[in-house]
Amino acid sequence: MMMKLILLGPPGAGKGTQAEFVVGKHKIPQISTGDLLRAAVKNGTELGKQAKTFMDAGKLVPDQVVIGLISERLDQPDCQRGYILDGFPRTVAQAEALETLLQGKGQALDHVVSIEVPDADLMGRLTGRFTCRKCNAMYHKLFSPPKQEGVCDKCGGELYQRDDDKETTIRSRLDVYHKQTSPLIAFYRERGRLRQVDGTGSIEQIAGRIDALLKI
Numbered sequence: 001m002m003m004k005l006i007l008l009g010p011p012g013a014g015k016g017t018q019a020e021f022v023v024g025k026h027k028i029p030q031i032s033t034g035d036l037l038r039a040a041v042k043n044g045t046e047l048g049k050q051a052k053t054f055m056d057a058g059k060l061v062p063d064q065v066v067i068g069l070i071s072e073r074l075d076q077p078d079c080q081r082g083y084i085l086d087g088f089p090r091t092v093a094q095a096e097a098l099e100t101l102l103q104g105k106g107q108a109l110d111h112v113v114s115i116e117v118p119d120a121d122l123m124g125r126l127t128g129r130f131t132c133r134k135c136n137a138m139y140h141k142l143f144s145p146p147k148q149e150g151v152c153d154k155c156g157g158e159l160y161q162r163d164d165d166k167e168t169t170i171r172s173r174l175d176v177y178h179k180q181t182s183p184l185i186a187f188y189r190e191r192g193r194l195r196q197v198d199g200t201g202s203i204e205q206i207a208g209r210i211d212a213l214l215k216i
């Protein structure tokens with residue numbers, strides 16, 4: 001079945017973690033603008049160099065840059081059966097650009113799943129986060145540890161802590177979320193697409209809640 005989904009939520013809400021479950025079940029690609037930008041930084045491209053300054057400061061990369069990345073990505077053949085957008089859109093301007101892009105393709109979004117977690121939980125989730133260098137799988141030193149320290153369970157890749165997962169940068173990212181991204185909750189509610197999910201509890205519990213939602 002064709003499914004186009006947005007995972008919305010503050011940094012640390014569990015978008016990447018939950019996207020893995022949806023990918024496994026529905027066999028559609030996860031598209032994370034954060035992953036696309038980190039790949040550009042790693043490859044040292046011009047776009048990557050520009051983006052890094054914003055990312056290190058915990059600010060958003062300019063809209064036209066991420067809209068360009070997404071527009072190219074959605075044209076790839078693996079997106080024909082649907083996709084999960086993780087971390088995009090993050091501003092009203094991005095959401096409007098996405099509506100225009102989809103209209104141009106004669107497509108519409110199926111669901112916007114907003115994962116809701118109180119700010120008080122997010123700092124601990126982000127300061128303990130470890131990510132796989134190879135496959136981008138997510139771990140947590142306390143809440144979701146790998147079987148062997150520093151090694152990805154899924155692919156054997158090396159786990160690392162992101163540069164922007166330190167306390168001062170996290171504070172700035174949470175602030176940016178409340179100012180620039182949280183208005184998207186009203187944006188999608190008005191369009192009848194919003195599905196709110198309690199993002200507290202175990203990773204499996206939340207996966208179950210999202211799964212139930214996607215059947216509606």
Ligand code: ADP
Pocket residue numbers: 009010011012013014015016017018125126128129130138139140141143144199200201202203206
């Ligand atoms: P996001 O993509 O929304 O920024 P992640 O999926 O990377 O969030 O999750 C942030 C961190 O919190 C990761 O270290 C992840 O292992 C951990 N995490 C995810 N879901 C939960 C949960 N339900 N309870 C505790 N920790 C979680």
Ligand code: ADP
Pocket residue numbers: 010011012015033034035037054055056058059060061062063066086087088089090094164173
């Ligand atoms: P998290 O879910 O932990 O906030 P992401 O990996 O989604 O992290 O994003 C990391 C950084 O990449 C953001 O802080 C921002 O600088 C940049 N970024 C990612 N997606 C977007 C976007 N849609 N618009 C602007 N900047 C973005």
Ligand code: ZN
Pocket residue numbers: 132133134135136137152153154155156157
């Ligand atoms: Zn891995």
